[in-house]
Amino acid sequence: MTPEQLKEKIRIIMDFPKKGISFKDITTLLKDGEAFKAAIKGLAELVKDKEFDLVAGPEARGFIIGAPLAYELGKGFIPARKKGKLPGETIKAEYKLEYGTDILEMHKDAIFNGQKVLVVDDLLATGGTIFTTIELVEKLGGKVVGVAFLIELTELNGRENLRGYEVFSLIKY
Numbered sequence: 001m002t003p004e005q006l007k008e009k010i011r012i013i014m015d016f017p018k019k020g021i022s023f024k025d026i027t028t029l030l031k032d033g034e035a036f037k038a039a040i041k042g043l044a045e046l047v048k049d050k051e052f053d054l055v056a057g058p059e060a061r062g063f064i065i066g067a068p069l070a071y072e073l074g075k076g077f078i079p080a081r082k083k084g085k086l087p088g089e090t091i092k093a094e095y096k097l098e099y100g101t102d103i104l105e106m107h108k109d110a111i112f113n114g115q116k117v118l119v120v121d122d123l124l125a126t127g128g129t130i131f132t133t134i135e136l137v138e139k140l141g142g143k144v145v146g147v148a149f150l151i152e153l154t155e156l157n158g159r160e161n162l163r164g165y166e167v168f169s170l171i172k173y
Contacts (some may be wrong), residue, residue, distance in 0.1 A: 007173075010151070013023075047146060052145045055117070056077075057119065058173065062130075080104045082103070091108055111137060118145055120147070124151050124153065126161060127160075146166040155173075
């Protein structure tokens with residue numbers, strides 16, 4: 001399937017979560033096995049020439065895209081979880097939400113100094129959540145070799161917040 005065909009599998013919900021927002025609902029793509037497989041294979045094709053050791057993704061939709069991508073590429077997967085969800089010793093980074101802040105954590109032993117990491121999420125909007133995941137990877141001594149997304153909302157200029165990192169996106173709006 002082409003990115004345009006995959007785009008047709010994504011449901012648009014107007015005025016969610018608030019008026020004026022055009023929400024891109026990937027659950028309709030995920031429930032279609034052929035489309036989900038094609039999306040993961042498409043992302044794998046985009047990053048196939050990058051050299052890296054691990055894939056990292058933020059909770060929760062970064063898991064949905066990042067884990068199968070890591071599997072497809074034969075790489076390990078590192079989760080960035082919400083505060084208090086990881087059982088081992090962690091590091092943390094705070095990020096802004098529309099009405100406050102939240103915290104992502106990663107195990108201290110998740111990444112070794114110098115390991116190359118591809119950071120993955122479902123959607124690039126402004127880049128806030130993914131930048132927090134990048135911060136965690138770098139705090140652990142990892143080198144972020146790129147950031148990959150199923151969807152990029154180009155009008156929100158999230159790439160600008162990720163200057164200095166190579167950005168890959170399969171579907172663009």
